[in-house]
Structure formats: C-alpha cells, structure tokens
Amino acid sequence: DVKIVESGGGLVQPGGSLRLVCNASGYDLNSEWVRWARQAPGKGPEGLAGIEKDGRRKSYVDSVKGRFTLSRDIGKNLVILQMDSLRVEDTGLYYCIGGAWWAYWGQGTPVTVAS
C-alpha cells in the first residue's frame, strides 16, 4: 500500500519559517511530480507548488513565489517544502500529493501562522 506522510507543521509567528517534509512508503517519490496543496479551514484546496521527478523543474502559485522553496532529497525519498516569511493567510492543512495524476494524498500537516 502507498502511504504519503507529511510532517513539520506547527504554530509559527508571522514572518517565521517552517520546513515541511513529505515522505512515502510503498512508493518512490522520485518517480513522478510531487505537489503540495493547502486547505484553509472551511475552504477548498489550493494548489501551491510542484517539483518534477528529477528536481529540475519547479512551479509555484503566485502567492508563495519567493517565499516557499521546494527541494528533493532523492537518496532519502523525501520532498521538502521550505516556507519562509509566513503570513497569517498561510494558515491551513498542508497536503503532499504524489503519484501520477495526483493519485496519492497524505493526511496533511497543520500550519498555523498567528501572533
């Protein structure tokens, strides 16, 4: 069975940073694009960023460009979302999605940005 697990969420003050990690079991994260989406409380999901399987191509939604950075640790089968200059509006449940065609979603890691 494929399992995607996100970690690293928590409470941070505005302007702070968090490092989210996406891990997988039963699946090679390095074989496809990996994407991150977030869902604010009571709202629908929002696509944030994606990284190609070899890590060379990355895409970011405008609202996080310049603040969020995706990277891979290919040897450890991890994808890392470094989030800097966090804002209150970044609060939400952050999901990692792996597999072809957005197949595998993790359960999410919560991020709260508040003073």
Added chain:
Amino acid sequence: QTVVTQEPSLTVSPGGTVTLTCGSTTATVTNDQRCYWFQQKPGQAPTTLIFNTRNRHSWTPARFSGSLLGDKAALTLSSAQPEDDADYYCLLSYGSLQVFGGGTKLTVL
C-alpha cells in the same frame, strides 16, 4: 486571473443521477486543461476520482464518469449511493498552474 467555477451545492436521491460541472471564467474548458475531480469527506484528505477529463483511477467506482459538457468539464454520478455524500472539487491545469474550483457540496438524500 482564471477562476474555476462549480455549483455550490447539489442534491441527489439515492439511486439517482447528478451532474456536477467545472467551468472557467476565462475560456471554454477543453481536454487541454486535463480536468481532475476529487472527493472529500469530513475530516479526511481528498481522494482523486478522475484525471485527464475522463479517466478513472483504479479505486474509482464505475458510477463516476468524467466528460466535457458544453464549455465545461463534468462529473456525472449515476446510481448515487449514501456514501457519495461529500464535497467534490475539480482542478484545471493551465501549463504549470493548477487551479481548484470552489467545490460542490453533494447531498444524497
């Protein structure tokens, strides 16, 4: 800026058929947008039902089907079951940009 539109809510009777649509404020939805459909139940992560407009994942019940309908993408649920009561989101791809719709709350009643 592209906004993806969905019906806020729909109701279907058990055993009935309902069609959810996914539109764009900027253009007709075509196969180029590779429409995805996701189901989300309370307290759970979304699951992907349909990709590339009309393709089911291996776990997607056959009663769900995707298509293009006029200038929109559509998700048709046939023979609705009580467990299909959920929120449904579509996603459209515009190059490297993926845009979710606001979601449809489907009630099976």
